[in-house]
Amino acid sequence: MNSKPQSDRRGRVTLVGAGPGDPELMTLKAVRTLASADVILFDNLVAPEILDFARREARTMLVGKSGHGPSCRQDDINALMVRLATSGKHVVRLKGGDPMVFGRAGEEISACRAAGIPVEVIPGVTAAQGAAARLCASLTHRDHARRLQYVTGHDRSGALPDLDWTSLADPFVTTVVYMPARTLAALAAKAIEAGLDPATPAVAVARATRPDEEVVVATMATLPALVADRSPPGPVLVMIGRAMAEAALDTHVSTNEKASARAAMTAAISAVQRAKAK
Amino acid sequence: MNSKPQSDRRGRVTLVGAGPGDPELMTLKAVRTLASADVILFDNLVAPEILDFARREARTMLVGKSGHGPSCRQDDINALMVRLATSGKHVVRLKGGDPMVFGRAGEEISACRAAGIPVEVIPGVTAAQGAAARLCASLTHRDHARRLQYVTGHDRSGALPDLDWTSLADPFVTTVVYMPARTLAALAAKAIEAGLDPATPAVAVARATRPDEEVVVATMATLPALVADRSPPGPVLVMIGRAMAEAALDTHVSTNEKASARAAMTAAISAVQRAKAK
Numbered sequence: 001m002n003s004k005p006q007s008d009r010r011g012r013v014t015l016v017g018a019g020p021g022d023p024e025l026m027t028l029k030a031v032r033t034l035a036s037a038d039v040i041l042f043d044n045l046v047a048p049e050i051l052d053f054a055r056r057e058a059r060t061m062l063v064g065k066s067g068h069g070p071s072c073r074q075d076d077i078n079a080l081m082v083r084l085a086t087s088g089k090h091v092v093r094l095k096g097g098d099p100m101v102f103g104r105a106g107e108e109i110s111a112c113r114a115a116g117i118p119v120e121v122i123p124g125v126t127a128a129q130g131a132a133a134r135l136c137a138s139l140t141h142r143d144h145a146r147r148l149q150y151v152t153g154h155d156r157s158g159a160l161p162d163l164d165w166t167s168l169a170d171p172f173v174t175t176v177v178y179m180p181a182r183t184l185a186a187l188a189a190k191a192i193e194a195g196l197d198p199a200t201p202a203v204a205v206a207r208a209t210r211p212d213e214e215v216v217v218a219t220m221a222t223l224p225a226l227v228a229d230r231s232p233p234g235p236v237l238v239m240i241g242r243a244m245a246e247a248a249l250d251t252h253v254s255t256n257e258k259a260s261a262r263a264a265m266t267a268a269i270s271a272v273q274r275a276k277a278k
Numbered sequence: 279m280n281s282k283p284q285s286d287r288r289g290r291v292t293l294v295g296a297g298p299g300d301p302e303l304m305t306l307k308a309v310r311t312l313a314s315a316d317v318i319l320f321d322n323l324v325a326p327e328i329l330d331f332a333r334r335e336a337r338t339m340l341v342g343k344s345g346h347g348p349s350c351r352q353d354d355i356n357a358l359m360v361r362l363a364t365s366g367k368h369v370v371r372l373k374g375g376d377p378m379v380f381g382r383a384g385e386e387i388s389a390c391r392a393a394g395i396p397v398e399v400i401p402g403v404t405a406a407q408g409a410a411a412r413l414c415a416s417l418t419h420r421d422h423a424r425r426l427q428y429v430t431g432h433d434r435s436g437a438l439p440d441l442d443w444t445s446l447a448d449p450f451v452t453t454v455v456y457m458p459a460r461t462l463a464a465l466a467a468k469a470i471e472a473g474l475d476p477a478t479p480a481v482a483v484a485r486a487t488r489p490d491e492e493v494v495v496a497t498m499a500t501l502p503a504l505v506a507d508r509s510p511p512g513p514v515l516v517m518i519g520r521a522m523a524e525a526a527l528d529t530h531v532s533t534n535e536k537a538s539a540r541a542a543m544t545a546a547i548s549a550v551q552r553a554k555a556k
Contacts, residue, residue, distance in 0.1 A: 017403075019305070020401075022307070023306070024305065024306045024307035024310070025305045025306070025307055025400075025401065026305060026306060027297070027302065027303045027304060027305055027306075027403060028301070028302045028303070028304060028305075028306065028309065029300070029302035029303055031306065032302070098403070098407050099411075099416070100407060100410040100411060100415075100416045100417045100418070101407070101417055101418055101426060102418050103416070103418075104416075104420065105416045105419075106416035106418075106419030106420055106421070106422075106521070106524065107420065109414050109416065109524070119414060120414075121410075121411035121412075121414055122303075122411060123298075123303065123403045123407040123408055123410070123411040124403065124407075125295075125305060125376070125401045125402065125403060126407075129376050129378060129379070129401040129402075129404075130401055132378040132399075132401070133377075133378060133399040133400060133401040134399075136387050136397060136398075136399055137378075138377070138378045138381070138382075138383045138384035138387065139378045139379055140378070140379055140380050140381075140384075140428070140430075141384030142382065142384060142385065142434075143384070144384075146429065146430065146439060146440075146441065147427055147428070147429050147441065147442060147445070148379060148427065148428040148429075149425055149426065149427035149428070149445075150418070150425070150426040150427070151424065151425050151426075152418075152424065156420075161424060162424075163424070163425065164425060164445065164448050164450075164451070166444060166445070167425070167427075167442065167444070167445040167448070167451075170442050170445065172442075173442070173445075243384070246384065246387070
């Protein structure tokens with residue numbers, strides 16, 4: 001008797017990136033893995049239709065949003081994940097975007113490793129990549145950007161983190177800020193103080209690639225007030241940099257959606273013009 | 279008679295991200311789009327199996343690698359793409375990774391817009407995201423990184439570009455360098471000169487997520503010589519930062535591949551130890 005069969009029956013954890021929102025932006029591997037899971041632990045950042053890829057017999061459990069929750073909550077998720085895998089289940093931890101980009105995968109991988117649970121990761125398209133594609137605005141347009149950076153808009157307590165402001169002020173960077181809804185005005189002020197041109201194009205996208213996507217095209221100086229006015233529900237990301245000037249030139253947005261990004265952009269551009277005229 | 283039917287018959291261009299290499303890491307939307315293309319213009323960074331998703335009747339054309347080619351070559355690709363779309367074809371421009379992350383999508387989108395050709399973009403998982411998933415090393419581990427940045431390892435002429443070296447020296451950043459094979463030693467020297475700790479973990483990955491993936495785990499000081507020794511064929515990316523220390527702890531790498539990353543990593547770690555012992 002060898003230990004192989006037993007090892008094959010052992011539980012395991014797969015962290016799966018659900019992509020930016022549109023279920024069609026999931027990878028083939030993510031879909032295949034979801035279809036083989038016994039239990040799926042998901043965030044409320046994951047679009048509901050994505051759970052349709054699960055087997056009928058799979059158990060699905062909402063384990064709260066990524067973002068501002070207290071850290072004990074993450075500990076609870078880790079403990080649940082490990083307990084289920086230890087009992088022999090294939091646990092899928094399903095996360096919006098890519099688990100490895102501001103998705104707390106590090107903590108979940110560590111918990112699995114500490115418990116001796118095999119863990120695997122399936123990457124996903126980030127919300128920023130989804131938004132850039134929709135806007136036809138390259139994140140690294142050769143004429144405008146030689147660096148692309150992702151930062152988070154809040155620390156563990158929900159406050160503005162201590163970012164490397166000089167790196168945000170670089171005129172040749174595209175900066176993607178994750179979920180800055182409550183800290184955007186302070187972030188813009190700090191970046192401008194560090195030398196960022198207030199006229200730098202800045203785009204906010206709520207619920208990127210979802211049918212109810214909302215887009216606001218503005219500048220670093222004008223975006224915070226525009227976003228505060230709308231206070232869009234759901235996750236928001238902000239993309240800052242000269243490369244985002246291309247977003248306003250967008251000539252093609254799929255029209256198969258309820259609210260087209262085009263209309264939202266036109267409205268946003270008008271709003272910026274009205275704000276300027278005041 | 280309205281213009282709708284004619285407009286539906288018009289040619290168009292879709293820029294499609296092929297993902298990092300493993301065909302299973304393509305998105306559902308990318309696969310569906312490939313299956314509807316009349317012509318596919320692809321780079322040699324795209325894995326051959328990915329073209330199996332094309333229709334049998336589709337024409338596939340290799341249009342050279344992304345990377346070091348002279349810029350007239352890009353103009354030729356733009357002209358070919360526009361000519362085919364103008365003749366009514368659905369042209370798919372298939373690129374490794376994500377077209378919007380160092381994929382020259384900006385130039386191709388501009389060419390389409392200038393010619394009045396409808397253009398759409400389908401994002402893809404980048405090589406760095408694929409590599410991070412394989413290594414179970416989060417790009418933004420909360421204990422190690424508060425910023426993630428992508429830079430390119432060469433400019434239009436193939437030389438080391440003038441990067442924001444201070445932003446690379448930040449101890450709380452993970453830096454992904456695209457295709458630095460020929461410039462890695464100079465890049466490491468500049469980053470260390472700007473203040474980067476030479477002991478910062480650094481990982482090189484060649485042909486990420488492919489069956490013949492090669493991984494070298496080292497430090498910023500030791501990596502350039504190790505990579506030069508191996509001179510791996512195909513695209514190489516380098517990931518630098520404290521978060522990459524987790525890569526060496528990897529407990530799970532799929533064993534369904536010809537050459538496991540685990541073996542490559544073990545060999546690399548031994549090589550680092552031998553280099554240190556000298």
